[in-house]
Each structure stands twice: as C-alpha cells, then as structure tokens.
Amino acid sequence: MSEIRTIRRIITGTRTQDGAGVKLVRVFGYHDTKDFDPFLMLDAFDSTLFVYIIEGAARFAAEGGELITEKHAVLFNNGKKFMAKAADKGVRFLLLEGKPVKEPIAWGGPIVMNTKEELELAFKEIDENKFIK
Template identity: 40%
Template sequence: MTTTVTSRTLQRVIEGLATSDGAGVKLRRTLGQGQGTRLDPFLMLDEFSSENPGDYIAGFPAHPHRGFETVTYMLDGHMRHEDHLGNVGELMNGGVQWMTAGRGIVHSEMPQQEEGRMRGFQLWINLPAKEKMKPAGYRDIPAADIPVVTLPNGGRVKVIAGTLELDGKSVPGPIQGLSTEPVYFDVELPAGAVFSHPVDAGHNVFLYTFEGSVKIGPADAPRPLKTRSAGILSPGEQVEVTADAGGARFLLLAGKPLREPVAQYGPFVMNTVEEIEQAMSDFQSGKFTQAAS
C-alpha cells in the first residue's frame, strides 16, 4: 500500500511593505502589517537591508516588550543587544539572538558600524497564555553554533531552529524544546534546484524569499513567489520549493499554532485588553522591570 504525501501549496502572498521602526530604521514588513497578516504563532517578520548608514544608524534605543519572543538573525553587519537584566550580546554576520520577553524586558539594539551593509531579519513569535508572564530570557547564538548542511543539488540549509531531515539523518538546530515548536531554516538553492522537506501537518508554514524567486508546490501545479514576499502555505505534510533561474534564497518558517486570542499594543502582546492595560501600567510605574528582575 502506497502512502501519498501531501505537498503544501501557496495559499496567500503578502508583499513586503516599506516602513520604519525604532529610531527610524528603514525596513520591509510582511507578516504584521495588520491583524489580518499574522500567521499563528508568528506575529511579525521584518527585513532590514541597506548599505546607507542613514537607513540604520539610529538603531533601536531602549524599549520594552512583554508576552512574546523576538528572533533577530543578522546576515551582514554588527549590532549590540543590551537589556535591563544585564545581558550584552554582539550580533555579528550569520548570528542569531533569541529573546524571550516573557513578563517583561527593556532592551536596545544598536548598530556598531558607521558604514557598510547591514542586513537581517527580526521575527516575533507569540507565547501561549500560560507562558506570557514567565521570567524573561536571552540567548546569543554565534554563527559557528548554527549547523550548515550542504544539499546534494549544491544548495545549503542553515538550521536555526527545529531539525533538518536529510537522507535518513537528523540535523538539529540550536533552538529546541519550545512550546511553539518553531522551525527556522535559511535555504539557498542554485537555479532550478528543488528543496523538499517534511513538516508537521498541524503546523502553520510560510516562506520569505529575499534573494531571487521560487515556485512552491508539486511539479504539476507550482505557484510563483517573488522576492521580498511572504508566502503562506496550505495544510500538508511536506514543503516543495523550486528555485527560478539565477537561484534563490529564502527563510522557511513553521510553528505550532496557539489558537488563543491576541491583544497587541505596540511592543506588548497579550490575550486581553485588560492585560495590555496592565502591561502599560506596569511599565510606566516601574514595576515592569522590577517584575522581570
């Protein structure tokens, strides 16, 4: 008896929207443009990419977060993280910073360069209600600690979170054991190459192309996804992506949906309006950082 594996298809495209955040850092936002552009448990995805210091030099001065996780992945450049808990991290080429805001953290992310290219991503991942008020945490993951796997077709995969399954072997990334079970791959393919990988049928999945373009889905019914766009995928048991001419590079992100109400006000993400009001009150009164210390 043959078991048919269902390939996910491209269900929706969210084109990147030029905007700014922090003290004026220019970026491109896909997920998180509005309430209708979230994908449980993912809240937001920003790409920042510029060789003009004026687009990034002001950085992200001290600001608060509560109720979710931020994942910053740096492709090129140097940024320093500092928070009120005393954590200091140097985010360099190829490195990742995984911060759990939990019940509260105040941090800054400031460029440590005055010229050259700064390029990378920030992803926001929601926390379940039972974890929103847990102590804040921070992890600095240098590039040397992130596995890079060469594919038979000449492509490569950086395994940041989750586990890559290839030729009967499992390659785990440094981030494991979280309640949302995130998968975070950086996949690079030569022209015409195919990347196929199993995904949990119950997880939500999306791709973000940042170099080149791809086609998503089985060979008999692929759909195109152009550069700097997020593609929300349909239910299924595997992802199949084909690079167009010139090759492509994209993020593959998957996670277990929480299926809980989301209330958001800027840097606070909770389940109710009352919890948002409490977060604002706690921050303004100084209890915010006291609770997290």
C-alpha cells in the same frame, strides 16, 4: 489532506521607515495576519507553515506555479510535504512552522498577550520601567 503543501496566501511587504530613519520592508503589521499565530513551536502536519523570501525568488509547487520574489511572505495550506524550487539566481528564505496554540490574542505593537487587560498592564509596566523584571 494534500500530500504537498499548497499556497494559501501571498503577502507583499510594504516599504516603510521606523525608528531613527531605518528603512525596512514590513510584512506583518499592516495586513490582516489572523492566519498566523505569533508563537510558533515545531510540531506535526496540522501546523501553520510560512516562508519569508529574503533574497531571490522561488516556486512552491510540484509543477510550475507562480514565481514568488523577495520581500514576500507565503502562507501554506496543510500537507505532509513542503516543496521549494529556486529560480536560476537562487533564493534565500526563512521557513517557520508550528502548531497554533489556539489561545486568545491581544496584540498591541511589540507586545502580545492573551487579554486586553494583560496588554494594558504590560504598557503600564513599561511606562513605570517595571516591564522587564
């Protein structure tokens, strides 16, 4: 295993409009995100780590590396160290790290369950105003 986590994948956000005309950049939802576990719990080095760049730009490599700009998510390989070097104007990013729960995932819009049946029940409960108990 490498000491420093290396970039596995860079995901570009997609500009869109949701709800009541709210403009946003969607990183998850239009792409194949099977590499991500929707439930993240802080844990050891065999975990999934990714960052979402909110503002500015940074490099995530020991020497040089690609300058990653805002509205991108970066998924990293395993390693013992995480490295980030801000560009001249700085960077703000959200770092999420956790061990995959290794359970089946049934994903439907804002709802995540383990099976399709659980997902169907959740949507039925929403329709009947019983989902939040």
